[in-house]
Each structure stands twice: as structure tokens, then as C-alpha cells.
Amino acid sequence: MKIALLTSGGDAPGMNAAIRAVVRTCVYYNIEAYGVRDGYKGLVEDNFRHLHSFDVGQMIDRGGTILGSARLDSFKNEEVVKKAIDNLRKRSIDGLVVIGGDGTFKGAMALEAQDFPTIGIPATIDNDINGTEYTIGFFSALDTSMEAIDKLRDTSFSHQRCTVVEVMGRDCGDLSIYSGISCGAEIVVTSETGYNETEILERIQKAKNQGKRHLIVVVAENITDVNQLAKKIQTNTGYDARATVLGYIQRGGSPSAFDRVLASKMGILAVELLKEGKHNLATVSQGLHVNSMSLSKVLYEKADKPNLYRYLEKLR
Numbered sequence: 001m002k003i004a005l006l007t008s009g010g011d012a013p014g015m016n017a018a019i020r021a022v023v024r025t026c027v028y029y030n031i032e033a034y035g036v037r038d039g040y041k042g043l044v045e046d047n048f049r050h051l052h053s054f055d056v057g058q059m060i061d062r063g064g065t066i067l068g069s070a071r072l073d074s075f076k077n078e079e080v081v082k083k084a085i086d087n088l089r090k091r092s093i094d095g096l097v098v099i100g101g102d103g104t105f106k107g108a109m110a111l112e113a114q115d116f117p118t119i120g121i122p123a124t125i126d127n128d129i130n131g132t133e134y135t136i137g138f139f140s141a142l143d144t145s146m147e148a149i150d151k152l153r154d155t156s157f158s159h160q161r162c163t164v165v166e167v168m169g170r171d172c173g174d175l176s177i178y179s180g181i182s183c184g185a186e187i188v189v190t191s192e193t194g195y196n197e198t199e200i201l202e203r204i205q206k207a208k209n210q211g212k213r214h215l216i217v218v219v220a221e222n223i224t225d226v227n228q229l230a231k232k233i234q235t236n237t238g239y240d241a242r243a244t245v246l247g248y249i250q251r252g253g254s255p256s257a258f259d260r261v262l263a264s265k266m267g268i269l270a271v272e273l274l275k276e277g278k279h280n281l282a283t284v285s286q287g288l289h290v291n292s293m294s295l296s297k298v299l300y301e302k303a304d305k306p307n308l309y310r311y312l313e314k315l316r
């Protein structure tokens, strides 16, 4: 049997641990593993490499992805997907493991629609895949944002400032809300909370009137210009205000223990599913366990996520 694997979309800490687990599990079961360079781009350009056990040594602790990643918009085109499948079939590859976010999973569904057996492993700092409680990379990115906001708190307190911090997550507020809980932020704004500038300014003004020395406001990306918001806070509330965009540091760095374990469990399961002839599935985290679920369900069925804002309210 031959299995190919790729990483796609934004890189996430723990992708290397997932690659390692897929390759080493293949070696365990006498399956040939082939790494594809730069996501779907390498699939279309026929950029494959046979991977051995030693090729994935010394990397469980490394951020990024040794296979490289890319965004290939043309993969939405059926002809481009067919070209990728031609390359896979030419090499007699029996199944493919794709490691990435929701977009990557849509690519997996496009491959399945053309009858190519595919398994998705969720890896994105955004935690925006419905059917899995957590995605690989999310908690590592959270550690990074938590450490950064802790540092901002030091200077924010010292200078009696209102500190506005922009956190990544595309359209999903999870990284922002978890950052807010773990750093004790006073206000968190995400697409789920909605953006009501007047109300935010009123709340900050109220904190000032109550004698609060400083404030942390976490704002998810794609909501508003945080520099402009800081200016408005300074003009309207009496706080000196500054904005910081955390940006791509959230994508890098060594994966946390949680992400390494999650990636290892999911990598093993992905290979075992293909070995058993199962596909069109994603690996998902459910509590402390790793399970599998159909790609369409994982993407489109609304998950019953806990309402984390509840915790924030009580901690204010």
C-alpha cells in the first residue's frame, strides 16, 4: 500500500508532529509514505518524495511544516483536481492524508468527489472546524498570544493605559475568547459578540470612572482597525491607549505538549483508517479521545460548542 500526505493552508504548530505520526505509522504497517511539497500545489505539479522513518526525526518540537504549505485557489476548479488525481494514480498511491484547515478539507471533499480516498487531519490556529473540539495548533497559538498579552499587561499597568490587542482567527473568535479568559481581559470583541463601538467606549469610560488603573481589550482580526479604535478610546474615555497587532507570531513556534499528543493520535488514526479501506473522513478530537467523522459532517454540521463568554462575564 502507498499513502501520500500534505500540509495546506496556514501553517500551524504541530503539523510536523502530525507528519511524523503519519510517516512512522506507515512504516509500522509496511506502507510506503510519500510527502507532497507545498499542499495542493505539489499535488498538481507532481512534487512527491518517498519519506522514510529517519526523514521525520528531530522535528516533533519544530513549528511550521517541513513539507511546506501553500494556498492554491485554482484547486476549486474540477480540472485541476483531476490533474492532481492523475498524478496520484500514476504513482499508484492508494490514499491521501491532508493536514490543514477548513479550506483544506474542502479540497479533500473535491478529491473524494472524483473518487480519490482522502482523510483530513484538522490543523489550524483558528479552531474553526465544527466537528472537532480542538484543531492541532490552536493551543500552541493560544500559549503564544497569552505570553504576548501577559507582557503587554506589564506595560499597560505601569502606564495606566487601555491596551487593545488584535488576535488572529479569521472569522472565528475562539483564539480571542480563549486569550481573553487566560489573560483576564476586560473586553473581548469577536464576530460572535458583534462590534458595537458606542457600547465598548461606554464600558471603558465606566471602568475609568470606577478608578480602574488599566484595561486589556482583545479584538479578533477582521473586526475593525485596532489603531483607530485605540485613538477613539484615547479621545473619548480619558485612558491613554495603544494598539498591538499580534499577527504571524501566533502561527510560529514549538507546539505545546497538547498539540504534539493530539497530532500524534490523529496521524496514527488517519493511516489506520486508510489501511482499513475507510476514507471521506476527518479525525476529530472529542474530549480526551480522537475519533473520526465524515468530511461533510465535520465541516457543515453545527457543533455544540460551550458558550465561553459565560466564563468571561463572571470573571470581569
Ligand SMILES: Nc1ncnc2c1ncn2[C@@H]1O[C@H](COP(=O)(O)OP(=O)(O)OP(=O)(O)O)[C@@H](O)[C@H]1O
Pocket: 008, 009, 010, 011, 040, 070, 071, 072, 073, 074, 075, 076, 077, 100, 101, 102, 103, 104, 105, 106, 107, 108, 110, 123, 124, 125, 126, 170
Ligand atoms: N472549495 C474548495 N474546493 C477545493 N479546494 C479548496 C476549496 N477551498 C479551499 N481549497 C484548497 O485548500 C487550500 C487551503 O484553504 P485555506 O486557504 O482556506 O486554508 P485552510 O486550510 O482553511 O487553513 P487556515 O484557514 O488555517 O489558513 C486552498 O488554498 C485551496 O487550495
Ligand SMILES: O=P(O)(O)OC[C@H]1O[C@](O)(CO)[C@@H](O)[C@@H]1O
Pocket: 009, 010, 011, 071, 124, 125, 126, 168, 169, 170, 221, 251
Ligand atoms: O497567511 P495568510 O494568507 O496571510 O492568512 C492569514 C490567515 O491565516 C490564519 O493565520 C490561519 O492560518 C488566519 O488566522 C488568518 O486570517
Ligand SMILES: [Mg+2]
Pocket: 009, 101, 102, 103, 124, 126, 128, 170
Ligand atoms: Mg481556514
